[in-house]
Amino acid sequence: MTIEPFSYALPDEQIAQRPVYPPESAKMLVVDRATNQLYHRSFADIAALLRPTDRLVFNDTRVIPARFYPRLDSESGTQVELVLLREVATNEWTAIGYPMRRIRGAQQLLFGDDLRAIQLPSDRPDRIRIKFQTPSRERTLQLIESLGSMPIPPYIRKGRADEQDRLDYQSIFAEHAGSVAAPTASLHFSEGLVDTIRSTVGCSIDTVTLHVGAASFQPVLVNGELRPPGAEEFHVPDALVQSLLEAKAAGNRVIAVGTTVVRALESAARARGDSSTGETELFIQPGSNFALVDALVTNFHQSGTTHLLLVEALLGRELLSRAYESALSERYRFLSYGDGMFIL
Secondary structure, eight states, X not given: OOOOXXXXXXXGGGBOSSOOSSGGGSEEEEEETTTTEEEEEEGGGGGGGOOXXXXXXXXXXXXXXXXXXXXXXXXXXXXXXXXXXXXXXXTEEEEXXXXXXXXXXXXXXXXXXXXXXXXXXXXXXXXXXXXXXXXXHHHHHHHHHHHOXXXXXXXXXXXXXXXXXXXXXXXXXXXXXXXXXXXXXXXXOOHHHHHHIIIIIOOEEEXXXXXXXXXXXSOSEETTEEOOOOOEEEEOOHHXXXXXXXXXXXXXXXXEESHHHHHHHHHHHHTTTTOSEEEEOOOOOTXXXXXXXXXXXXXXXXXXXXXXXXXXXXXXXXXXXXXXXXXXXXXXXXXXXXXXXXXX
């Protein structure tokens, strides 16, 4: 079966360039699948839609400042753009860059006076592999943290992050470093909102880890064929999987905050008896079944992305189309720093 991904026309002026403050003042489109109804609220109202028996699950990954503009070792000192993707061995990283042709012709990349890297052979045409020349891994990580910039998407200020993005592009749950894109649904939750949810509703709040990789930068269609999102590292405690399954069996809701949480939970559910830690290649698309997730908090995604395919798998094409048309007409702010949806 061939799937034509859902697409829509997004005006530039509705692409959020900064988040709103406080975060919970963002608009929230409530999509009730049981009644096919849409409601316009704000995230400050989300507690009223939660139940004491709900299990609310967040991603505790931490975004690393992975974007750099190093110079090559050529005589001209050409400056290029590079986004670190993943540490694959001590001080060795895979990365994507632009322009790739020039980067591949260089032996060294100069990130600053104290940070440089040599290029290693790569077995993928869309990746490079580099090894940082520092005394220790700890020193490399310190320099990455201080010299890098947050890898905001190119539709936000052409990808040029500033110091404010170090705060804005990181959720309050961020703990384990490893992502090159934020789990953006979590950005709507401030400490105050979470405290309100705990104190007034009393529902359980859990965390899992999924390090968001290059899938966020890549189109889902390549030469007319669907491209899976690629492997991402995840960890979901076995005890949490069991607890969530028991909650579902009792008729309680498991609410994923973000598509990355959906991928982590559904991967862990499918890995039972094997391992709920490692890499997942799970591709959730229309026709997929959900073993754990009952409801979803998510942002509005770009056309032609795996994130949007996942949302369609939960909503269906007709309701998804209605939701996006309603959000567009009501002047919602879209994408990473924009408003969001609560799919019940």
